Amino acid sequence: MTTAIAKVGRLAVVGIGPGRLGWCTPEVADRIASATDLVGYTTYLDLVAVATDARRHGSDNRVEAKRAAAALDLAAAGRDVVVVSSGDPGVFAMASAVVEQLDRSPGKWDHVPVDVLPGVSAAHALASRVGAPLGHDFCTISLSDVLKPWDVIERRLDAAAGADFVIALYNPTSRHRPWQFGRALEVIGEHRTPDTPMIVGRDVGRPDEHVQVVTLATCETAAIDMRTAVIIGSSTTRVVPGRPLASSVYTPRWYDRSATHATA
Amino acid sequence: MTTAIAKVGRLAVVGIGPGRLGWCTPEVADRIASATDLVGYTTYLDLVAVATDARRHGSDNRVEAKRAAAALDLAAAGRDVVVVSSGDPGVFAMASAVVEQLDRSPGKWDHVPVDVLPGVSAAHALASRVGAPLGHDFCTISLSDVLKPWDVIERRLDAAAGADFVIALYNPTSRHRPWQFGRALEVIGEHRTPDTPMIVGRDVGRPDEHVQVVTLATCETAAIDMRTAVIIGSSTTRVVPGRPLASSVYTPRWYDRSATHATA
Secondary structure (H helix, E strand, O other): OOOOOOOEEEEEEOOOOOOOOOHHHHHHHHHHHHEEEEEEEHHOOOOOOOOOOEEEEEEEEEOOOHHHHHHHHHHOOOOOEEEEOOOOOOOOHHHHHHHHHHHHHHOOOOOOOEEEEEEOHHHHHHHHHHHHHOOOOEEEEEOOOOOOOOHHHHEEEEEEEEOOEEEEEOOHHHHHOOOOOHHHHHHHHHHOOOOOOOEEEEEOOOOEEEEEEEEEOOOOOOHOOOOOEEEOOOOOEEEEEOOOOHOOOEEEOOOOHHHOOOOO | OOOOOOOHHHHHHHEEEEHHHHHHOOOHHHHHHOEEEEEEHHHHHOOOOOOOOHHHHEEEOOOOOHHHHHHHHHHHHOOOEEEEEOOOOOOHHHHHHHHHHHOOOOOOOOOOEEEEOOOHHHHHHHHHOOOEEEOOOEEEOOOOOOOOHHHHHHHHHHHHHHHHHHHHHHHEOOEEEOHHHHHHHHHHHHHOOOEEEEEEEEEOOOOOEEEEEEEEOOHHHHHHOOOOOEEEEEOOEEEEEOOHHHOOOOOOOOOOOOOOOOOO
């Protein structure tokens, strides 16, 4: 072992961005490089491209509370711990799980300094691959009903679509949640025309990235899986005819109900 | 002049993050380092800490369309142009303005490759300074009614608060928009208790950063200005008693209407 044990332990929850080394901030890369222990979902630990001989504590995707407590215990024992998330650690990721553990066990980890280091979020990365679909007011919603009731999700989709937000969807589907994404498109479709632009991105930032611009009517729900992120346009989101994918979609900064596709 | 003129011009819209060098991605730093021309709001150009002898084209904050067209013209003339935004360039920033110009002048810049390089968004950076207030579904809303009618903003605030989203507010106020922020809190207050946590951050990531956790009732609207970003909690957002600021607020990943502050 060449890693040093820090005299006073500490913990950072970091986001390495959505897969691409060029999207990991220097702050996060430095913290990973100096860590003695990396904790996280095994898939994300495998994406860490920073040179480090830190000990890696990989675990399954569904044990966030247990993983957070174990990471805090390591820090309490004097280790320099980094909890690794993909994207931004504050969005449907480990930062909330770690702070929740602090809340549930008052006093237990009082002496452990805990920092959250922000990252490039998956929705922003996906948006950047096609231009600027998040250029106006938007909502970010997880479709997972593992930790919240489905009717809360439907209510939020309905409110967001009704108020004409752009909508970014995380965790659109999984093996155990096969129908939710299709139902979400139905709810949104009550407020949007069938030609509303949608951006569908799988493995954004990784070598096998696949990004498509489709519409609410042409989106193939069967092609969506848990490694996919989705953005659904507002009534003003535009696809620019003839442009390459990277600069083909935007939501204008202005908003004019009487002429959504006209000039400002 | 030691800058080289690229044989084929190109344009990138980049976000340098919210001020701190450690939050600027390597992809963005590399693109700035190789640019011949940097275009942007003068305040943001002054924040560029990457070593470069590129020519700087600074302009006022309110000339986005003109700035975007000028940047495309430079790229069309063979220059390697980088349009600099703070935070993420796709969120209430220059990426939308550039793609809108492409849309408005079909054919004019067809041969110019345009890329958007994502960054750490201001809301995510602010969230990270206090823990994980964006850990559950959230909305991002600009309070500027320069480019959209105020009643659209009120409708969105009402929909977002009514569906119990966490709400991140950009452009909360300015010299020309003095009452909007106070009115926004009134609209949200129709759906939230007075003790709802709020995070108020000024100059996040810069040397004079000032971040506070307040409540809907105790927020001093007079202390808010255009360099401030604000996050307003949902009904489940919690402040952890006794924790330092950096790990003091979170919104749980779970949602239980019958016991918002109880265990999952």
